[in-house]
Amino acid sequence: MAFDQDIICHGIPSINNGPWIQELLNNNIILTDVSQTFDPIDILIGADVLGKLMTGRLHNLECGMTAIETRLDWTLMGKKPTLNYSENDAALIVTSMYVQEADISNFWSLGVIGITDPIETKSKKLAEQEICERFRETVVINNDKRYEVCLPWKENHPQLESNKEIAQRRLQITTDKLKKQGLYEEYDQVLMKWLDEGIIERVPVDEENSWGHYLPHRHVLKINSTTRLRPVFDASAKSKNGISLNQCLETGPNLIELIPSMLLRFREKEIGVISDIEKAFWQISVTPKDRNVLRFLWWKNDVIEVLRHSRVVFGVTSSSFILAATVKLHLELLSKEDKFKDMLTSIIKLISSFYVDNCVTSVDSLKELHQFKEESTLLMAEGGFNFRSHKIFDPIGFACPVLLLPKLLLQKINTLKWDIEVPQEIKEDFEKWYHQLKLLEEVKVPRWISSTHKTERQTSFHVFVDASQVAYAAVIYMRTQTDTDTKIQLIAAKSRVSPNKKMTIPRLELLAATIGARLMKSVLETMVYDQQEIYFWSDSTTVLTWIQQERQWATFVWNRVQEIRKITNIECWRYVRGVWNPADLPSRGCTTSHLIESKWWEGPDWLYNSEE
Known part of the structure; x- marks a missing residue:
């Protein structure tokens, strides 16, 4: 796929005037982009859908080009005949490529921050490191005692013209x-x-x-x-x-x-x-x-x-x-x-x-x-x-369950054609969600995740994972216990929309466990704690069995279990009843009013109890 490329195809010049234009007019064929302009391409149409746009009508011109009718109007294919060939001559080349369907859940790439696949992260980091090293080699201190830099040009970048x-x-x-x-x-x-x-x-x-x-x-x-x-x-x-x-x-x-x-x-x-x-x-x-x-x-x-x-x-x-x-x-x-x-x-x-x-x-x-x-x-x-x-004091984001709803609505309308109005039910759901967002202003969350210094407290991290048919999620709380009090603070949370291809609940629960393990690893790399207790909680006995037993599971299960076992201690994985699992809320989504009533960011009540 080419979604990560800045440029897939350069601009194509419009068809300029010539004897072929009159020939087209004589056959009642009118082109809409006959000029001397050089506009950028607005939409690329894949070869896998191009055939659906063709009506079957075509006309071979005397100059060698072919006019082909599509459902979007007539288009011209071929090389314009001329004695002085120009690099800006318009031509169409069709290359057949198979491109798999894009999963709509990939569109929220920012939602995977902290839970990205380690292999993907490694290759990305290497490329970024190379860019940084090239840039650093150009930095100097000029006569004004100021840092002076070169612009970080892409290797083999397209030609930049005067405008x-x-x-x-x-x-x-x-x-x-x-x-x-x-x-x-x-x-x-x-x-x-x-x-x-x-x-x-x-x-x-x-x-x-x-x-x-x-x-x-x-x-x-x-x-x-x-x-x-x-x-x-x-x-x-x-x-x-x-x-x-x-x-x-x-x-x-x-x-x-x-x-x-x-x-x-x-x-x-x-x-x-x-x-x-x-x-x-x-x-x-x-x-x-x-x-x-x-x-x-x-x-x-x-x-x-x-x-x-x-x-x-x-x-x-x-x-x-x-x-x-x-x-x-x-x-x-x-x-x-x-x-x-x-x-x-x-x-x-x-x-x-x-x-x-x-x-x-x-x-x-x-x-x-x-x-x-x-x-x-x-x-x-x-x-x-x-x-x-x-x-300054300022809260961080805690509305993970609320933000799931618009993603689910977008997933529902993704199957609609672009010119079809959104169903009234979905429109009403979105408007209700949107108007409730202002209620979040009422919530105050402590900035400091603890209330005492390290020497005076015992700290433990609790990672909860859960999944529903529509999404899977992971939530991390930090539990701070002193001689007189126990505090629970939300540290991080992520939810992901389930793939369009239906999966079993146990496999979705395993995906939740995977992002929970990744998210905890990301937190530990950020926060400085010499010693800490970590607990992973799931209400899926199937997932706990997969993680805790060293067996040759199916490939999908095996790959994720091996990653989980690599970055977590399997003895830290424990069972929690579904009704006690706070990750249930971001895995299903909720309204803003429900989130505020739940005080979800304060953690489950039972976590305040002693281990006994």
Whole structure:
């Protein structure tokens, strides 16, 4: 399958005028895309369904091409005859490929964060590591004592063409809107301020007619923001060959995958800390040889002038990766310097706590907070980054059972044709779900997952797994016991829609056990606990038998059992009655009001009891 490819097929030019057009008209055949444009492809139709679109009518033209009627209208196939062949000539080549049906449950790829197949994770990490290593080799410190980077170009990326005409049209549209809204002068002042600060620069007059790629821009107005009016640049704007700058650049690792781990660290200790880098992207310079793909147009005395970015541009697909990789490189370099060896603890904490320009972590005391704030500010300043710190409390996501319902509704309507209205029953279910979401604002969840320090408590993790015919789920609670009290806190939860192909409940229960084992492994890799008790709970005696007995089960069962046995202790797996299993709720889904009434995030009542 090609869902992971940025480009499957480049743009195809429209059919231009020639004697074949008149021949088509004479036969009452009208083509809708006869022009000189070069538009990107909107939809690719697989060879497995192409035959269903053909009506059977065709007409062989004298020039050698063939007009074929489809249910979408007439199309032209073949090579246009000409003495001067152009690489932009339109032609159609049909290649038969078998593509398996896409499972709709794959569309929520973010839902598998922390529970991804280890083999898939390993190959992905190797590719990401290679991208990072190539990028790090290009980073230097320039004469302004600022980190300077090359854009992370994809290997064998498609050719990027000049799109100045498109940028000129977009400039006029933006200018008209700014003047209509009375914002033109303010917008101009923002750009002139950037020019003074070296964020952008003018392209020398003698270079204006040289090759360059342009980023169209528009304004965004936020009345209550500290930055009221700001330009936004479109690096997805395509040139005539259908290629954009974003398609040519690496995006690096998926930074969203870091969020669960960071939120766990944020809840781990008594005081939560969030810090950020002021104007982070603008602190990193772009090497001069790459700046001509970051050009844009603006006005000077009512005449268009050419400018370009000299710093990393917010809105370019690789920018978050560039910032994250540069910050990590900076901290790793500091860790090797003797003068910062006393701050090594803060350096390690910073390396593991950054999400783009935000540092999210937690500390055990006010003394540690003040030390981290002081040292982190100094460390980041060494790289030209202004680090701002403050204390904050914030809950994490806990609505896993509620979020299952829209996925199930989407699975139901996936079999409908695109032009058929959604059934009234499904429409009403969705609207009811949507309007109840606001009730979540009433819920308050403690940020700190414990109420005492490590030396004063006994900690255990409890992983519950369950499945229904529609979904399977895993939930992790942390149980903290002191001499006077017992606390239960939700640590992590995941639910997955069952595959479209019907499976037996025991096999779905095994899938739940698998993601439970993976999720616990992910938590342990994030949270620092020297000793902890771990319990895995399932209400399926069949699954417990599969895990605890070393036998040659069927392939589906065998593969998952071997993974579970590898990353968990089989003696930790225990039976729980179905009515006592809190994973039942996310495996079936529920309304927001039901979730609030259940106080699901507080764990089952029986878990507060002593083991006796």
